[in-house]
Amino acid sequence: MVLPIFGLFLFALQTYGSFRLHHQFRVVSDRYFYWSAIRLDSRPGQSDHQRSGTYQSDSHDQQAGLRAWDWANSSRIGRALMVIAAPAFAICGILVSALAQIGISEVPTFVILLPTLQCVWLYFVGLLIQKLLHRKRKAALSA
Numbered sequence: 001m002v003l004p005i006f007g008l009f010l011f012a013l014q015t016y017g018s019f020r021l022h023h024q025f026r027v028v029s030d031r032y033f034y035w036s037a038i039r040l041d042s043r044p045g046q047s048d049h050q051r052s053g054t055y056q057s058d059s060h061d062q063q064a065g066l067r068a069w070d071w072a073n074s075s076r077i078g079r080a081l082m083v084i085a086a087p088a089f090a091i092c093g094i095l096v097s098a099l100a101q102i103g104i105s106e107v108p109t110f111v112i113l114l115p116t117l118q119c120v121w122l123y124f125v126g127l128l129i130q131k132l133l134h135r136k137r138k139a140a141l142s143a
Contacts, residue, residue, distance in 0.1 A: 001123075001126065002126065003122040003123070003125055003126040003129075004118070004119040004122045004123050004126070006122075007081065007084065007085060007115075007118045007119060007122045008115055008118070008119060010077055010080060010081050011081060011114065011115050011118060013077055014035065014036055014075060014077045014078050014081060015035065015111065017075065017077070018033070018034060018035045018036060021034075022034065030042070031043055033107045035078070035110060035111075036074040036075050036077070036078025036079075036081075036082075037074035037075075037078065038074070038078075038110075040096075040106040040107045040110050041100060041105070041106045041107075042105050042106065042107050043105065044100035044101070044103060044104070044105065044106060045100070045101075045102075045103045046103075081118070084122070084125075085117075085118040085121050085122060087117075087121050088114060088117035088118040088120070088121040088122075089114070091117055092110065092113045092114045092117050095109070095113055096109050096110050096113065
């Protein structure tokens, strides 16, 4: 039970830091939210010019999509979470992208799904570690 709590703690730290930076360095458009260096779209399926009435090229959106999972610019906490909970991030990425295709905001979807999937993953990792340690102790006692 320690690993899921540790994972949630790291997720909360990174999320707090990301929200703080988002509010501190808010730019003209608040469409994108960066969790560590993962770009999340708050209005998928809607281009910026549809909302503001001004025309902007969607090529910026396409280029930004290529950098959506930017490892080099992510924080240490974000990188640590991506390593210890890689399967949760992969599943979350697939689900967030699929839900974005039907117009559901990526930000709340990510913030709800990732901690849930991360806790499940880390719970099973903890069970596996506990089982391996139990076997090792049992083997040492019988030897």
